[in-house]
Amino acid sequence: MSDFEPKVVAFVCNWCTYAGADLTGTSRLKYASNVKIIRFPCTGRIDFMLLLKAFANGADGIIVSGCHPNDCHYTSGNFHAKRRWIMFKELMDFMGIDMNRVTFSWVSAAEGAKWAEVVNETVTRIREMGPYVSYKELVNKTIEEEVKNE
Amino acid sequence: MNNLISRAKELLESKTVNVVIGYEAGPTGLARPAFITDSAKADKLIYDERCVQNLAVYLTKAEVKNFGKMAIVARLPVMRSIMMLISEQQVIGDNLIILGISEDNSLLDIASISVMQGYIDKCDLGNPSKDREILAELNKMTPEEKFSWWQNQFSKCIKCYACRQACPMCYCIRCTVEVNQPQWIPVQANAHGNTEWHILRAMHLAGRCISCGECGRACPVGIPCHLLTMQLADQVWNYFHVHAGTSDKMNSVLSTYEPNDKESFII
Numbered sequence: 001m002s003d004f005e006p007k008v009v010a011f012v013c014n015w016c017t018y019a020g021a022d023l024t025g026t027s028r029l030k031y032a033s034n035v036k037i038i039r040f041p042c043t044g045r046i047d048f049m050l051l052l053k054a055f056a057n058g059a060d061g062i063i064v065s066g067c068h069p070n071d072c073h074y075t076s077g078n079f080h081a082k083r084r085w086i087m088f089k090e091l092m093d094f095m096g097i098d099m100n101r102v103t104f105s106w107v108s109a110a111e112g113a114k115w116a117e118v119v120n121e122t123v124t125r126i127r128e129m130g131p132y133v134s135y136k137e138l139v140n141k142t143i144e145e146e147v148k149n150e
Numbered sequence: 151m152n153n154l155i156s157r158a159k160e161l162l163e164s165k166t167v168n169v170v171i172g173y174e175a176g177p178t179g180l181a182r183p184a185f186i187t188d189s190a191k192a193d194k195l196i197y198d199e200r201c202v203q204n205l206a207v208y209l210t211k212a213e214v215k216n217f218g219k220m221a222i223v224a225r226l227p228v229m230r231s232i233m234m235l236i237s238e239q240q241v242i243g244d245n246l247i248i249l250g251i252s253e254d255n256s257l258l259d260i261a262s263i264s265v266m267q268g269y270i271d272k273c274d275l276g277n278p279s280k281d282r283e284i285l286a287e288l289n290k291m292t293p294e295e296k297f298s299w300w301q302n303q304f305s306k307c308i309k310c311y312a313c314r315q316a317c318p319m320c321y322c323i324r325c326t327v328e329v330n331q332p333q334w335i336p337v338q339a340n341a342h343g344n345t346e347w348h349i350l351r352a353m354h355l356a357g358r359c360i361s362c363g364e365c366g367r368a369c370p371v372g373i374p375c376h377l378l379t380m381q382l383a384d385q386v387w388n389y390f391h392v393h394a395g396t397s398d399k400m401n402s403v404l405s406t407y408e409p410n411d412k413e414s415f416i417i
Binding site: 049053056080087091105106 | 413
């Protein structure tokens with residue numbers, strides 16, 4: 001497991017975290033290169049299905065990040081997102097799906113250092129947890145079952 | 151029950167309504183939904199403990215809407231469904247006459263939507279007690295136990311979508327599972343597709359589920375999928391202190407917010 005490199009997908013909002021991640025780069029701060037950043041107009045746009053898609057396509061961890069409350073470019077997108085993530089987390093916990101693999105954070109355009117911290121902390125945590133075997137098994141079971149049915 | 155029949159007759163004879171949606175006894179003795187348009191046939195109406203279906207599911211169907219004014223036999227969950235449908239602008243409250251049925255199966259005098267609201271406010275709006283017990287047991291399990299418990303349940307799923315069809319809140323003409331560009335949910339009834347379907351259904355009903363349990367009853371293979379939405383209904387109460395279907399003017403929980411909503415997991 002020592003050579004395991006986690007795949008982490010970051011869903012970030014255009015106005016705060018994406019700009020924050022840009023600042024991390026222009027400030028020449030180094031952070032884990034395992035993260036693939038996907039830019040969204042707003043955290044309010046990040047559907048929970050996108051997270052499931054990421055896991056289904058092989059992600060081991062996910063970061064969801066956007067503007068701090070009261071700083072949303074569209075006034076309320078992040079407040080709506082917050083309610084959605086509270087419900088999503090409760091549902092996942094109830095179904096026994098591991099939410100320790102998902103980091104939710106608020107990173108502003110001025111918090112380049114915080115972005116590096118969030119990514120590093122997430123990658124370290126996922127590296128300790130290992131590959132997301134149980135979700136990959138779910139997806140792979142599909143293929144096995146299909147073969148069996150044919 | 152005689153009160154119900156005479157009231158239905160009166161409404162149909164005076165042409166106040168064009169149809170009465172209620173229950174009749176089916177050939178096997180089970181109750182089934184009935185659409186009474188002729189006052190002479192109102193004698194068929196029954197009301198007892200067999201009448202479990204949530205009739206509000208018909209209110210959003212085009213062929214039922216075409217009747218115009220209608221009366222509907224409604225227990226508490228049906229009343230709450232109607233409240234949700236009015237608040238989501240799916241049903242016009244003025245077109246409806248509620249033939250309310252109380253806990254002890256007697257006819258209530260519900261003259262308007264505001265009277266219905268008064269009645270709902272006085273009721274216990276939590277989940278049914280037998281589901282509460284199962285939920286409490288499930289919540290005691292470890293994450294691994296929960297995962298295998300649910301995977302075991304989902305392995306039975308044949309993706310017939312009876313849970314969706316039976317639910318009065320699942321009225322979208324084009325459901326996300328029918329969208330294939332992109333293909334959100336794998337079509338096959340396999341572990342992956344079944345799990346994501348149940349996540350999607352529960353999330354789309356978060357803050358909207360009125361705890362009638364109809365989805366679980368409709369399931370032909372006995373998946374207790376109502377527990378997912380009921381758990382979320384509990385959590386909506388814990389976090390936001392809202393019960394779905396208590397007012398005809400409320401906003402859905404996930405399409406509104408309070409600036410001081412509390413959570414502990416966002417860093």
